[in-house]
Amino acid sequence: MNRNQAATMLIGVLVCIPLLAMYHFGWFKTTTDWFATLYARGLVLPVGGLRQLTWLQYAFYTLMAFVSAWVGIEMSSQWRRLAFLLGVTFLTFTLSCVLALNGVLFEPVSGLLALWFAGIAGIAVGGTMNGYRRHIMRGLFVGRLSGRQFEELVDQDNPKKMTERREITVLTCRLLNHAELSTGIEAPQFEELGTHFQRSVSEFLITRGAYLDDCDARQIRVFFGFPLSDEHHALHAVQVAAILRNHLGVVAREIEHRFGKKAQIGVAFSTGPAVCGLFGTDHFQSFSAVGDVIDFSSQLCALNAEYGSKVLLSARTYALVKDAAEVRPMEMVSAPGSSQVSEVYELLAEKGTLPEQDTRARDAFWQGVVQYRKGELKQAQESFKSATIEDREDAPLKYFKERVEMALKGRGASDKEASKHARKLTSV
Secondary structure, eight states: OOHHHHHHHHHHHHHHHHHHHHHHTTTTHHHHHHHHHHHHHHSOOOTTOOEEOHHHHHHHHHHHHHHHHHHHHHOOOHHHHHHHHHHHHHHHHHHHHHHHHTTEEOOOHHHHHHHHHHHHHHHHHHHHHHHHHHHHHHHHHBTTBOHHHHHHHHHHOOGGGGSEEEEEEEEEEEETTHHHHTTTSOHHHHHHHHHHHHHHHHHHHHTTTOEEEEEOSSEEEEEESSSSOOTTHHHHHHHHHHHHHHHHHHHHHHHHHHHSOOOOEEEEEEEEEEEEEEESSGGGOEEEEESHHHHHHHHHHHHHHHHTOSEEEEHHHHHHHTTTEEEEEEEEEEOTTOOOOEEEEEEEEETTOSOHHHHHHHHHHHHHHHHHHHTOHHHHHHHHHHTOOTTOOOHHHHHHHHHHHHHHHTOOSOHHHHTOOEEEOOOO
16 A cells, blocks of 8 residues: 555545544434425425435445545646536535435535545645655656656656666767867867757757756767656657757757867667666765666767767667668677677668668668678678769768778688678777
């Protein structure tokens, strides 16, 4: 039994006991007689007259006490609480008239007293509980979640749901050349630059359903699927990242215009299990997650500097969103301390939005990567040439062309041995 249920039970009992005593000692006899006279004058009653069912009176006001207390505590909207009380008041008088037409004298005042006393007590207790919970959660979540998500989280009223092991999608956005940007510029200017990057990217992500986990002058990290559960977290992350590509282009141009510095921004996201919960002490507490998926996202993000790519995603993420995203393969990678190798993909666009020319180039690029891994270097070279779009800079394509050329020039024992294409990620 949670706090709200316990409060409902307590209010119901405290309202019912005095009403029971009042009824037992005849406090409502005058009221009952008045309604009997009123119905006799105003309604066509059965031949046998009216008979009173005491058990019905007891059952009704007991039910009203507990139900009204529960509504007052659980329902967050004040106007809905008031609408409930007024609606049940009307229905109680209606019930009294209907029962009178059927020969049953039902005195509604005791039930209405139970309804309103329990309802007001429930609203008072609920307001205190909800206000305290909202105050605590505001310090933990405001600025990290959108307003809509915060309200949804408050309404859940079960913080234990956020402490568990679950699968989430982690998106990391980083200023890849932050060290370079910090040189040759005054400290206040770099502070302004970093703040502009933080604000522009974090607000963009938060308004689109992400949870802001970490934000500093170098990188921003957000979660999808936490703290609110979302079975389609990977899909939502990809949809946001597809739009984020264009937004980051705008941010980079703004930085260059205002500060005279060319920012290199990379994004990566990975999906996997993480231990989620409240970490830290006192004023340094925050809801976060711990797991390899967090580090892997940061490590993938750093790879953008190697490839010149914009958005990278892990193999697990791709497996969940392959029907909703246009991608092309990059390298096979393994995390530090792990022998497991997995594919890395570059996100190009949402499914079905890639122009025909870009689709042909992507397919040729994909074929070239497969041929390169097989050691078919000449064929890979031709495929990468076919993947070239005139007057367009494609840094990942340039990267693979150079790798093939190096392999062709420095070929050793065999094509396959020279073209093994796996990378060990480094800790960042």
